[in-house]
Amino acid sequence: MSTQQEWNTLGQSRTRRLERASKFAEGKNVHPDHIVQLLEAVLEPGDRLCVEGNNQKQADFLARAMVQTDPQQVRDLHLVQSVLALPEHVDLIERGQVSRIDFSFAGPQAGRLARLVESNRITIGAIHTYLELFGRYFIDLTPQVALVAAQMADRQGNLYTGANTEDTPAIVEATAFKGGIVIAQVNQIVDTLPRVDIPADWVNFVVQAPTPHYVEPLFTRDPSLITETQVLTAMIAIKGLYAKYGITRLNHGIGFDTAAIELLLPTYATDLGLKGKICTHWALNPHPTLIPAIEAGFVKSVHSFGSEVGMEKYVAARPDIFFIGADGSMRSNRAFSQAAGHYACDLFIGSTLQIDLHGNSSTATKDRIAGFGGAPNMGADARGRRHASPAWIKAGQEARGDTYMPRGQKLVAQVVETFREHMEPAFVEHLDAWDLAKAAKMILPPVMIYSEDLTHIITEEGICHLLLCRSDEEREQAIRGVAGYTPVGMGRDKRAVENLRDRGIIERPEDLGIDTRQANRDLLAARSIKDLVHASGGLYDPPKKFRNW
Amino acid sequence: MERFEITLPSLHVSALQQSALCGVVSSGNLEVMIEANSTPESCHFEVNTSADGFQDIWRAVLADFSERHKVGGLNISINDAGATPAVVSLRLTQAYEESQEGSDA
Numbered sequence: 001m002s003t004q005q006e007w008n009t010l011g012q013s014r015t016r017r018l019e020r021a022s023k024f025a026e027g028k029n030v031h032p033d034h035i036v037q038l039l040e041a042v043l044e045p046g047d048r049l050c051v052e053g054n055n056q057k058q059a060d061f062l063a064r065a066m067v068q069t070d071p072q073q074v075r076d077l078h079l080v081q082s083v084l085a086l087p088e089h090v091d092l093i094e095r096g097q098v099s100r101i102d103f104s105f106a107g108p109q110a111g112r113l114a115r116l117v118e119s120n121r122i123t124i125g126a127i128h129t130y131l132e133l134f135g136r137y138f139i140d141l142t143p144q145v146a147l148v149a150a151q152m153a154d155r156q157g158n159l160y161t162g163a164n165t166e167d168t169p170a171i172v173e174a175t176a177f178k179g180g181i182v183i184a185q186v187n188q189i190v191d192t193l194p195r196v197d198i199p200a201d202w203v204n205f206v207v208q209a210p211t212p213h214y215v216e217p218l219f220t221r222d223p224s225l226i227t228e229t230q231v232l233t234a235m236i237a238i239k240g241l242y243a244k245y246g247i248t249r250l251n252h253g254i255g256f257d258t259a260a261i262e263l264l265l266p267t268y269a270t271d272l273g274l275k276g277k278i279c280t281h282w283a284l285n286p287h288p289t290l291i292p293a294i295e296a297g298f299v300k301s302v303h304s305f306g307s308e309v310g311m312e313k314y315v316a317a318r319p320d321i322f323f324i325g326a327d328g329s330m331r332s333n334r335a336f337s338q339a340a341g342h343y344a345c346d347l348f349i350g351s352t353l354q355i356d357l358h359g360n361s362s363t364a365t366k367d368r369i370a371g372f373g374g375a376p377n378m379g380a381d382a383r384g385r386r387h388a389s390p391a392w393i394k395a396g397q398e399a400r401g402d403t404y405m406p407r408g409q410k411l412v413a414q415v416v417e418t419f420r421e422h423m424e425p426a427f428v429e430h431l432d433a434w435d436l437a438k439a440a441k442m443i444l445p446p447v448m449i450y451s452e453d454l455t456h457i458i459t460e461e462g463i464c465h466l467l468l469c470r471s472d473e474e475r476e477q478a479i480r481g482v483a484g485y486t487p488v489g490m491g492r493d494k495r496a497v498e499n500l501r502d503r504g505i506i507e508r509p510e511d512l513g514i515d516t517r518q519a520n521r522d523l524l525a526a527r528s529i530k531d532l533v534h535a536s537g538g539l540y541d542p543p544k545k546f547r548n549w
Numbered sequence: 550m551e552r553f554e555i556t557l558p559s560l561h562v563s564a565l566q567q568s569a570l571c572g573v574v575s576s577g578n579l580e581v582m583i584e585a586n587s588t589p590e591s592c593h594f595e596v597n598t599s600a601d602g603f604q605d606i607w608r609a610v611l612a613d614f615s616e617r618h619k620v621g622g623l624n625i626s627i628n629d630a631g632a633t634p635a636v637v638s639l640r641l642t643q644a645y646e647e648s649q650e651g652s653d654a
Binding site: 227228229232417418419423459460461484485490515516517519 | 600603606609610633634635636638639642643646647
């Protein structure tokens, strides 16, 4: 050995950064007025940076501080975070401080992001699923600096993240154990925390933000906006899918279609004698529309990715259902709930904007780079799964037939109305995702659910059991057969579709014994936000924008 | 606003229908009214719609409806306030089933 190998460059880097930062902090404590200088002292060009942007909780004070840093000094950053939710996240790109991003979801900023990509202002590494991005935090995208949000800190720097723990454990663990710096904004500094969610020795700096961090009420759906078509598709889902397979463990996507299903559990599903037989165990955020089903005794357990604004008290009062700490408040965890949704659930069902003739579906449109968050991960067959359940085995037998080696399959369903608003067809020959991929120079078109994973499509026209199809032609006709009066639907081969119907691959509402007269808003267990508050015994406290009384 | 009439072949209604009114006109919704007429082998539709340019889709929806249900001998008037085909089909079926009720006895 002629040269001396240095084995702790990461530790030295951390020491160097902490030394530079020390003059802007008192120990771990940073005054809000000094946060911009501290960030400038800590960050180095080329750093991978996570500005905790979750689905819901946002490190918004630190994001605002980031856009006040000197662009000459704080530059060439590589943003690695699950959600680009705040305008500041994209401002950092416009200010020339961030040159590359890897993320999962950019819903609110999707349009701006697309324009920046087209004008070559930013390079997108990839649009990941949550679990995939968290995975890469521990392989090749470990942040050098993580800016996170917590509800409270104590004097030592222990953090209480409470109900909206979300991504924080994954971000902090990756950063703190690989020579990185963790900076937390908190709403409050207290002597004693309700519980410790993140230990103090993983946290380098704490700053009390002048205003509480922002939380987006992303999972609240007002029942008054649920349509009769959505009631009908919910009836089809319950009878044609949930009852048929006896689905007990599941995840619902966000949207009115799945909210309608939740609100039909105490009424329609109960009338069908399905209580205790379906929908008992969930990977799900605390959807307000699940309250009536919980109160009806339908639901046994719910693990959550995040919390939902206004649901804190209700959730805390139902510790048999949700995951509640000894302190009495919920702990969510996006990484664990995503893993649960992938491996421990038998069904994922959600909505989409476009489905093609193969059964690929996407919410990507031409001028928006939005990503999909967790849907691709939960809406994919878990090839590593090794435990059996009746629903999984039945789906596997249907999809593969009697094979030498028995295996199950995840049920993955998309529920759409054949036309969206403004008569935009939900069924298309080619996904807009292709055009977006071309415009944004992406290697892969952004597909949410791949056709090989999709087992069912539900529309007002009925349900198609794609897993029973034995050829690409059959599959195409099955899709056309539920595509209604869209150009794709009108292009169906009527005889082929009737043949699929005879074989039970397509089932119309009447084939399922559904009385369409029941497809009425009266069937919903709650018809307004106010009904949900009543159902919760006054424990649900909806955000102002959902109150109209 | 667009107004058009279509007459489509359909099997004769199985029993005397009572007039049925189903649905109310409001945003994204529509009104369907069913009455008896004197042409037993066809159904006459009168459509008033707020959305122009979708006659092909209307024809397809109504043709499927006339094929799936025995509606020969009926006049069906539709007042549409921009409903999707899903809502149109659902309302038509609901109105039809409503009109069947009580006529079996």
